[in-house]
Structures are given as C-alpha cells and as structure tokens.
Amino acid sequence: MKTLFCLFALVAVASSFVAFAAPKQEGALNCLMCEVGVRAAENPADREAHVVEDKFDAECKKELGGIPFAAKECEKYGNSKLDPIIHELESGTAPEDVCTKLKECPKQ
Helix, strand or coil, X not given: CHXXXXXXXXXXXXXXXXXXXXXXXXXXXXXXXXXXHHHHHCCHHHCCHHHHHHHHHHHHHHHCCCCCCHHHHHXXXXXXXXXXXXXXXXXXXXXXXXXXXXCCCCCC
C-alpha cells in the first residue's frame, strides 16, 4: 500500500511539471516568433503581405532551425499573427512594444 501511494504521488508530481511547463515553452516560442515577425515587417517599404511573409518564413526557419517541427510552426504562426503585427506597426506602435501589446511576450 505504501509503494502504491508513493507511485501515485510521483505520477501526480510529474504530471504537474508537464502541465505547467508546456504553456511557458509555447509562450517563449510565440514571443520569439513575434519578434521575428516584427523584424520582418519593421521596414514600411517592405510591408506588402507577400514580402513580409517571405522574410518571416526565412528568418523564422533560421531562428528555429534545430526544432524538427519548425517549418510547420512558422507557417502556422505567420498565417495567424503577421496581420496583427503589421497592423500594430502601421498604427504607430513602437516595434519593441508590439509583441507585448499583442500579449505574445511578457512585459519587460
């Protein structure tokens, strides 16, 4: 009975680490991709959608090169988040504040 209780406690502790670590990792990845998106769209002359998407894809894959699913994550993030990033920049939000305002990065 004692062994069963210890095993149950160990599983509960391990599960809590996994449950709380995943959002932090996803948040860090989103923050990094947001910063890449801001760099890709920062120049007003290059803000045409296809130009920003191409720059973002190339830079994102370069930044996340060691991650096996990087290409898919870059594509998914670019499809859903580049327009809001561009909108913020066009609205006058400072590049260093865009990701915080979009809640992709924590306040510094």
